[in-house]
Amino acid sequence: MGGGDIEGAIPVEVYRKLTNLELLALNGNRLEMEIASEIGGLRSLTHVDISYNNLGETTLPSELGLLSDLEFIQCFFCQLAGTLPTEIGKCTNLEIVSFASNFIGGTIPTEIGQLNTSLRHLNLNTNNLEAGPIPSVLFRLTQLTTLSLFSNSFRGPAFPSEMLSNLTNLENLDLGRMSLTGTIPTTELSVWAPSLITLYLSVNSISGTIPTEVGALTRLETLGLDQNNISGSLPSELGLLSSLQRLYLWEGNRLLSRRDVPPELERLLRENAVCKFESDCDSGADYEARHF
Known part of the structure; x- marks a missing residue:
């Protein structure tokens, strides 16, 4: 569904029905929403890309830490705010992380060091890190x-x-x-x-x-x-x-x-x-x- 004309928000029911989803690509749409905590129920997810949307200075939910199979997450130009969740350290299969060009502040959590055997690509450019x-x-x-x-x-x-x-x-x-x-x-x-x-x-x-x-x-x-x-x-x-x-x-x-x-x-x-x-x-x- 990337690069389309999807508008508004993704209904919570969608997350609840797609529990076997492996790839979530919503990049380049016209979404205006928060990243729902229900994303943590998509335990089979390996790839997430919601770049180029207007997420209204929402924060990354701690439930991301439940996605133990996640390998790729890309959310740039999304107006993300808040801080990086400490729970990201639980995603020990992550290889690529890009949260570039947002409003993320605070410190980089020490828990990210738990990705030391997997993480190959880390892009946090153009944010408000402390x-x-x-x-x-x-x-x-x-x-x-x-x-x-x-x-x-x-x-x-x-x-x-x-x-x-x-x-x-x-x-x-x-x-x-x-x-x-x-x-x-x-x-x-x-x-x-x-x-x-x-x-x-x-x-x-x-x-x-x-x-x-x-x-x-x-x-x-x-x-x-x-x-x-x-x-x-x-x-x-x-x-x-x-x-x-x-x-x-x-x-x-x-x-x-x-x-x-x-x-x-x-x-x-x-x-x-x-x-x-x-x-x-x-x-x-x-x-x-x-x-x-």
Whole structure:
């Protein structure tokens, strides 16, 4: 029923009659409703997608914790409010969680750490999550390949030591538009060399220089470092990033002039037609998609 013209609310009786339902796809409709607590009775659910609806700043019901078979839940652009329920930690088969572009506040519950053997994709970007350091419980999710916290209120170190030592499977890391500090790690970057595709740290307060070790990230397609406090020259090792498609460096930093680009990087920018400014690269839809 995704992408249709369903309006209003889903009658509670529907939940009570579809107890064997495995996939609930209501995305892209015109629903205006709360997520009924009766959803907890759909014990066979593995996939839930109610994105792109107007849920009227409703909250996620604690009954989600009854869905022990749930593998996928996606609810972005829904006007969800409240906090993430602690009961989400009971959904130990969850692999993909996306609550992006809502009004969710409070803290990330420690119970989410119970998903450490299953969760691969966590997208909480563009919410109102409580200010403070990136919660250490996230670093227990050792199977994560995608972590997006873009545009929340986190502050403190951008690269806590636990992140570097535990999240060794990351392919996409998006920590842009927050208040993160510190420098880009040097030798620790090699942990991510086999896998990292996206490293997006734009619009923070990261300082120091770009380390030569960044050249080890040969799978990298997007590197976003603009609008920070980064200074110094560009390492020639950036020219080793043969998969690069987007490189955001110059705006808002204290780097040397663009006329001082190393020849290795200049050649890569030309051969890959690398996009250098976000305003030139993507439409609004593409921009949202890049934040997972």
